[in-house]
Amino acid sequence: MDDRKAGGEDVFALLRSVVDVLESSHTLTPSGAVVQYHDPLDLETLLDFKLGDETSADQLMDLISKTVKLSVRTSHPLFFNQLYGGTDPFGLAGAVVSEALNTSAYTHEVAPVFSLSEREVLKASLKLVGFDDGDGIFSPGGSISNMYGIVLSRFRRFPDSKKDGVYGLPTLVIYTSQDSHYSVTKGANWLGLGTSNVVKIESDARGKMIPSKLEEAIRNSISEGKIPLIVNCTSGTTVLGAFDPLEEIAKICEAHGIWMHVDGCWGGSLLLSKIHKKKLAGVEKADSVSWNPHKMLGAPLQCSLFLVKHKGLLKSCNMAGATYLFQPDKMYDPSYDSGDLSVQCGRKVDSFKLWTLWKYRGNCALGELVDHAVEMANYFLDTIRNRPGFKLVLDEFETTNVCFWFIPPRLRDCVETEDWWRQIHKVGPALKKKLVESGDMMIGYQPLEHRNLKNFFRMVVTCHPPRTKSDMDSAVELIEKYGNQL
Amino acid sequence: MDDRKAGGEDVFALLRSVVDVLESSHTLTPSGAVVQYHDPLDLETLLDFKLGDETSADQLMDLISKTVKLSVRTSHPLFFNQLYGGTDPFGLAGAVVSEALNTSAYTHEVAPVFSLSEREVLKASLKLVGFDDGDGIFSPGGSISNMYGIVLSRFRRFPDSKKDGVYGLPTLVIYTSQDSHYSVTKGANWLGLGTSNVVKIESDARGKMIPSKLEEAIRNSISEGKIPLIVNCTSGTTVLGAFDPLEEIAKICEAHGIWMHVDGCWGGSLLLSKIHKKKLAGVEKADSVSWNPHKMLGAPLQCSLFLVKHKGLLKSCNMAGATYLFQPDKMYDPSYDSGDLSVQCGRKVDSFKLWTLWKYRGNCALGELVDHAVEMANYFLDTIRNRPGFKLVLDEFETTNVCFWFIPPRLRDCVETEDWWRQIHKVGPALKKKLVESGDMMIGYQPLEHRNLKNFFRMVVTCHPPRTKSDMDSAVELIEKYGNQL
Numbered sequence: 027m028d029d030r031k032a033g034g035e036d037v038f039a040l041l042r043s044v045v046d047v048l049e050s051s052h053t054l055t056p057s058g059a060v061v062q063y064h065d066p067l068d069l070e071t072l073l074d075f076k077l078g079d080e081t082s083a084d085q086l087m088d089l090i091s092k093t094v095k096l097s098v099r100t101s102h103p104l105f106f107n108q109l110y111g112g113t114d115p116f117g118l119a120g121a122v123v124s125e126a127l128n129t130s131a132y133t134h135e136v137a138p139v140f141s142l143s144e145r146e147v148l149k150a151s152l153k154l155v156g157f158d159d160g161d162g163i164f165s166p167g168g169s170i171s172n173m174y175g176i177v178l179s180r181f182r183r184f185p186d187s188k189k190d191g192v193y194g195l196p197t198l199v200i201y202t203s204q205d206s207h208y209s210v211t212k213g214a215n216w217l218g219l220g221t222s223n224v225v226k227i228e229s230d231a232r233g234k235m236i237p238s239k240l241e242e243a244i245r246n247s248i249s250e251g252k253i254p255l256i257v258n259c260t261s262g263t264t265v266l267g268a269f270d271p272l273e274e275i276a277k278i279c280e281a282h283g284i285w286m287h288v289d290g291c292w293g294g295s296l297l298l299s300k301i302h303k304k305k306l307a308g309v310e311k312a313d314s315v316s317w318n319p320h321k322m323l324g325a326p327l328q329c330s331l332f333l334v335k336h337k338g339l340l341k342s343c344n345m346a347g348a349t350y351l352f353q354p355d356k357m358y359d360p361s362y363d364s365g366d367l368s369v370q371c372g373r374k375v376d377s378f379k380l381w382t383l384w385k386y387r388g389n390c391a392l393g394e395l396v397d398h399a400v401e402m403a404n405y406f407l408d409t410i411r412n413r414p415g416f417k418l419v420l421d422e423f424e425t426t427n428v429c430f431w432f433i434p435p436r437l438r439d440c441v442e443t444e445d446w447w448r449q450i451h452k453v454g455p456a457l458k459k460k461l462v463e464s465g466d467m468m469i470g471y472q473p474l475e476h477r478n479l480k481n482f483f484r485m486v487v488t489c490h491p492p493r494t495k496s497d498m499d500s501a502v503e504l505i506e507k508y509g510n511q512l
Numbered sequence: 513m514d515d516r517k518a519g520g521e522d523v524f525a526l527l528r529s530v531v532d533v534l535e536s537s538h539t540l541t542p543s544g545a546v547v548q549y550h551d552p553l554d555l556e557t558l559l560d561f562k563l564g565d566e567t568s569a570d571q572l573m574d575l576i577s578k579t580v581k582l583s584v585r586t587s588h589p590l591f592f593n594q595l596y597g598g599t600d601p602f603g604l605a606g607a608v609v610s611e612a613l614n615t616s617a618y619t620h621e622v623a624p625v626f627s628l629s630e631r632e633v634l635k636a637s638l639k640l641v642g643f644d645d646g647d648g649i650f651s652p653g654g655s656i657s658n659m660y661g662i663v664l665s666r667f668r669r670f671p672d673s674k675k676d677g678v679y680g681l682p683t684l685v686i687y688t689s690q691d692s693h694y695s696v697t698k699g700a701n702w703l704g705l706g707t708s709n710v711v712k713i714e715s716d717a718r719g720k721m722i723p724s725k726l727e728e729a730i731r732n733s734i735s736e737g738k739i740p741l742i743v744n745c746t747s748g749t750t751v752l753g754a755f756d757p758l759e760e761i762a763k764i765c766e767a768h769g770i771w772m773h774v775d776g777c778w779g780g781s782l783l784l785s786k787i788h789k790k791k792l793a794g795v796e797k798a799d800s801v802s803w804n805p806h807k808m809l810g811a812p813l814q815c816s817l818f819l820v821k822h823k824g825l826l827k828s829c830n831m832a833g834a835t836y837l838f839q840p841d842k843m844y845d846p847s848y849d850s851g852d853l854s855v856q857c858g859r860k861v862d863s864f865k866l867w868t869l870w871k872y873r874g875n876c877a878l879g880e881l882v883d884h885a886v887e888m889a890n891y892f893l894d895t896i897r898n899r900p901g902f903k904l905v906l907d908e909f910e911t912t913n914v915c916f917w918f919i920p921p922r923l924r925d926c927v928e929t930e931d932w933w934r935q936i937h938k939v940g941p942a943l944k945k946k947l948v949e950s951g952d953m954m955i956g957y958q959p960l961e962h963r964n965l966k967n968f969f970r971m972v973v974t975c976h977p978p979r980t981k982s983d984m985d986s987a988v989e990l991i992e993k994y995g996n997q998l
Contacts, residue, residue, distance in 0.1 A: 037601035038535045044605050045531065048612050049524045061624070066848045069624055075632040077867070080874030086602065089871065090609055093625045093864070097613050100622065107622060110858070113614045115523035116572065119530050123576055125607045125812050126534050127583045128599045134552055136586065136593060136954075139579045142552065142561055150563040166652030166814075169856045177702055191706030197679060208832040212855050215829070216663055218704020220677030265836050320858070326611050328652070328860040343701070346694040350751050350958035350970070355941040357948065362552045369698050370655045372596070372806070374814040378579070381563070385575065388566030455841040462843065468622075472836035484836070 035083075041126075043087055051094045053101065054112070056491055059465030060102045062095065069096065098468065101490065103497040104504070107468040109264070109292050111488040114324040120382030121326040124375040131164065131373040132365030133351060134358060141362055144377035147384065151317065151331055154297045156310025161340045162333040163367045164376040168291035169209035171316035171332040172258065174369070176200060176213055178314060178334060179256040179285030181343040188343065192218050199247045200224045202258035203235035204476045205268055207289060210258050223252075226476075232420060233268030235259065241278055256285040261306050262293020265474060265484055266420065267427025269293060272308030279311075286312045291330065293425045295322040295489075298389065299396040305424065322399060322426070323392065324490035325380045340367040395489040399426050402493040406485055409502050414438065415509060416502075419482050426487040431480075432457060432505055434512040447480045453512055454481030460508035467504045521569070527612075529573055537580045539587065540598070542977055545951030546588045548581065555582065584954065587976065589983040590990070593954040595750070595778050597974040600810040606868030607812040610861040617650065617859040618851030619837060620844060627848055630863035633870065634817070637803065640783045641819055642796025647826045648819040649853045650862040654777035655695035657802035657818040658744065660855070662686060662699055664800060664820060665742040665771030667829040674829065678704050685733045686710045688744040689721035690962045691754055693775060696744050709738075712962075718906065719754030721745065727764055742771040747792050748779020751960060751970055752906065753913025755779060758794030765797075772798045777816065779911045781808040781975075784875065785882040791910065808885065808912070809878065810976035811866045826853040881975040885912050888979040892971055895988050900924065901995060902988075905968050912973040917966075918943060918991055920998040933966045939998055940967030946994035953990045 052058050064072060073092050081089075099105060101112025113121070124140065134141040148162035165171045180187055184195055192198065198219055202210045204226045214224045225247070228239045244254045257279055259270040272288065279286040288294075288309050294317035296302040297309070309315060313335050320329035334340055345366035352363055365371065384392065403426035410416035410430060415438065419429035431450055440446050454471035461467045471483045485501070487493055538544050550558060559578050567575075585591060587598025599607070610626065620627040634648035651657045666673055670681055678684065684705055688696045690712045700710045711733070714725045730740045743765055745756040758774065765772040774780075774795050780803035782788040783795070795801060799821050806815035820826055831852040838849055851857065870878065889912035896902035896916060901924065905915035917936055926932050940957035947953045957969045971987070973979055 035601045037540050037604060038531055040601050040605045041531045041534075041608060042528070044608050045524055045527045048527075048609070053612060054523050064624070066620055066624070066628065066844055070628055073625065073628070075628055075867075077632055077636040077870050078875055080877055081871055083602075083872065086605075086868060086872045090605065090868065093609065093629075094613065097625050098615060098622050100613065100615050108616065110614070110616070113612075115521040115526050116569075118523060118611060118614075119526045119572075119576065121611045122527060122530050122608055123534070123579065125604060125611060126539060126599075127580065127586065128596070128604075128812050129584060129586050130594065130596070130813060135948075136584050138547070138550070138552070138555055139559065139583050142556055142559070143579075146561040146563055166656075166860065167856045167858050169858075170652075170656075173702070180704075181701075187704070187706070188701045189706055189708045191683070191700070191709060192678060192704040193681070193683060193706070195679070197677070207857070208834045209857055212830060212832050212857075214677070215667075215674045216659070216855055217702060218666075218673070218678040220673070220675055220679070222675045223677055318858075326614050327616060327858065344698060346698050348694045349961065350956065353941065353958060353967075355938075355967075357941065357945045358552055369702055370653045371693065371695055371698075372653050372655075372804075372813060374652065381561075382572060382576065384563050385567055386569065386572045389564055391566055452841075455839065455843065459843045462621075470836065472839060475835065481839075481841075 044090065047087070047091045047094055051091065053094055053099060056103045060105050060468050061098045061462060061465050063462050063465060064096065072096065103491050103493050104467040104501060106485055106501065107470050109321045109486055110327060112324060112490040113326045114383040114490050116386040117325045117379040117383035120379035124378045129375060131375045132363065132371065134362035137375060140375045140378050141364065143381040144364065147377045147381050150384065152333055155315050155333055157333060157335045159337050160333060160335045161337055161367060162331055163340060163364065165330050165332050166328050167330050168289065168316055168318045169212060171291065171330045172209050172287070172289055173213040173217065174332040175258065175287035175314040175316065176217055176256055178339055178343055179287070182285065182339060183255065197223055197252040198255040199252050200256050200258060201227055201240055201243055201254065203227050203229040203260060203270060205229045205233040205263040205266055206258060206260045207264050229268065233263050233266035235270040235275065237271060237274040237278060240275065244278070244282055254282055254284045256287055259286065259288045261288055261290040261309065262425040264292065265427065265472060266429060267293065267423060267425030269305045269424055272306065272311065276308050276311035288312045288315045291316050291318040292321050295319065295396055296425065298393045300393055301397055302400055319380050322396065322488050324488060325383060329376050329380050344369055395492060398492055399487045399489050402498055403428050403485065403487045405495055406498045406501065409498065415506060419479065428485040429482055431482045432509040434509055451480035454483065456512050457505065457509050461504060467501060530576065533573065533577045533580055537577065539580055539585060542589045546591050546954050547584045547948060547951050549948050549951060550582065558582065589977050589979050590953040590987060592971055592987065593956050595807045595972055596813060598810060598976040599812045600869040600976050602872040603811045603865040603869035606865035610864045615861060617861045618849065618857065620848035621842070623861060626861045626864050627850065629867040630850065633863045633867050636870065637817055638819055641801050643819060643821045645823050646819060646821045647823055647853060648817055649826060649850065651816050651818050652814050653816050654775070654802055654804045655698060657777065657816045658695050658773070658775055659699040659703065660818040661744065661773035661800045661802065662703055662742055664825055664829055665773070668771065668825060669741065683709055683738040684741040685738050686742050686744060687713055687726055687729055687740065689713050689715040689746060689756060691715045691719040691749040691752060692744060692746045693750050715754065719749050719752035721756040721761065723757060723760040723764060726761065730768055740768055740770045742773055745772065745774045747774055747776040747795065748911040750778065751913065751958060752915060753779065753909060753911030755791045755910055758792065758797065762794050762797035774798045774801045777802050777804040778807050781805065781882055782911065784879040786879055787883055788886055805866050808882065808974050810974060811869060815862050815866050830855055881978060884978055885973045885975050888984055889914050889971065889973045891981055892984045892987065895984065901992060905965065914971040915968055917968045918995040920995055937966035940969065942998050943991065943995050947990060953987060
């Protein structure tokens, strides 16, 4: 074998070069552009993506350098495009450690420290949610965490479905609000339950599921001979940031014996805040919860937890007892092996980066970071509330989602006709294009069809980097600068 | 906010400290122990895992340093415990870049370079498999990749099942060999198809599915009024490394209109080898393929691909059309957004690390690394074939799995009674314990109940670090050293 291409490389020199490239391109520092935009077709010509032939280490480092330069800088303070942003530096340090140690989380045997840090993170997270003695597992994202909830609810009610499938069962119904995440629908397809058996419950003007509408839908299902299986509540909806009324929903679920799942992927981090945790009041009454610390909290992607109140259920539902991994005659207590709680086999170590950032900051500072993010969203809202050109979708905000339209000067003080709205609808993509092309800022927009709302912007503030008032002012000014040209 | 705990940390200094810790602890270099073993209960006392209070940056670095020291060194040449091992240094470099740039693979908008490197990797992988114009997606591991195959097979045959679930359908049957991976069973549970509808097809002495038995099972299903849905073939079984006869199975699938999926998670990397790719002859006739470059090829965990021949199917099956992510009025061609091909929403960037290592080495060197791994397995087999104390499970090996028992001196030249086998069964865990406690080496053992085989060892060779003959000699000598004491 040619030595150059097969081992013997100085991996540490390589890693240091990568850190140098990241530093010199100001990737993780709050200056410069958020993105150097190129159309995909142009971008394809700027980097030699083609695979097949070998290249030199220098050429590769050059490609890496270009990659860094041409990528979106999610850690920039003016990146508001998604429900994630920059990483917590201590989370990133933890992520690099687990990448380098390259192992799978399934057994204590190959992940001795990581299996223990995972247990501790799960323990602390169960406590946060208010589950006294539950179980948990890291999953590769919120969609799969939500699927865990559906699968467990089915297994608990119909344990034979594990063996027999759902063929013999009455139709099982999943309830979720109109404003909830689309993963519930995607999950219903995968899990053989059918997307048409996901009943979308009307939410109020604020985006919260209306309990009386849920009650009504449940009664309808029962009268149709269907089985109400699970209510998927949302704590922090994707667009409006809304929190479903968990206490009221819990009563309904209890009365009907329905599994209550809380999708807290986005808003779950508010549990760390002494001030804002009340938004999730009643979460401890749920059967299961999803939480993505890779969103607001800035754990590097992917970091998603599924937590369940009923100890043992996760394992009895998912276990397959593969004897090549989970030997009963191991040299240690095999209950330290988490693999059979998961639907996966090999499983990336996602716990350690959360453990490092949590260990460093502690509960208090994490809560303060969350409080600060909410405060900055509030400052943004106050700034635009009565400002010419800004029109709020809602007067108040939840989580950190501030939703608004920008009205260019030519469209201000007009009657809001259908045609006017048609023009406002085009402002979203046009203004976004200007912000992205200039590289100054990234913020998301979307319509909300079920509310007949035309394209509007969604400001979302995450914990990293901690935003300043000046960052939020810049955001407002940039929107005005480009929006006034439209 | 307290500045120390909330932003402003020097992330690059932190990353350099992490690299220093990794280097000084010889984590990625071929010397020292594979593991410093401690019982979980002891290990819990060696590191302060508890979360709640804050800690200092120095204390955290100390904890990270202990973590590195007390973790299993999967990149050690004598780590043979799993179907993965050390990482390709260029893959690790790529992984660190994508960790630092922290984004999701779902849209080109937030992952401009990564979405293009993903396209290129998928293109090159589809070519490797022999699919002219298919689709692919990165998934968080082989289990989920195999589930993609099952879901697509169901959707293609019964498109309405997406909407209606599987309630109205006849029982759908999944065929897989006795020696295949347990993910197929776990998947059948999740997907609502039922574990009892996974029919395990007898495999031959070598571990390969017997086509006539498959044919028989299909006929049985049909006569019972069930629908044969999918055959899950394995290219590289977990324990024996066996390759199912794809050409013959393809004919059967074609004759009955059954979806053919190839689980090439382990053995799929042999497609890169000019010498060994013949083991997968016929793979191009499959409808879909799973391949985990995080196994043999040493891409950092997680790196799994699902590839499908039928263009468009992945999207029509999985799409939910969330308008807050996949706006139709984007500034670029939205076909560059891969999110709606996935069952996930947020999706870790798993493609870039595979792209960097592939780009650096090229097809040829990757093939040579695979050839070398196979050669080292062959050398190991030759070394133990007629050596006192070693008893082969099979005379030959496939992929790089060499399976054997070690017979301590006191049990040699005995009649192989039931009691003798009972004692041999105990050698596996006892010898493993000695190897692990000494920290000298890690190798897996397992029984194979369906073949009535008592605990035996499974040697598996991966590409990283490239093993030498001297490594393989050391492995033999260590097994003898500790085994002879039993």
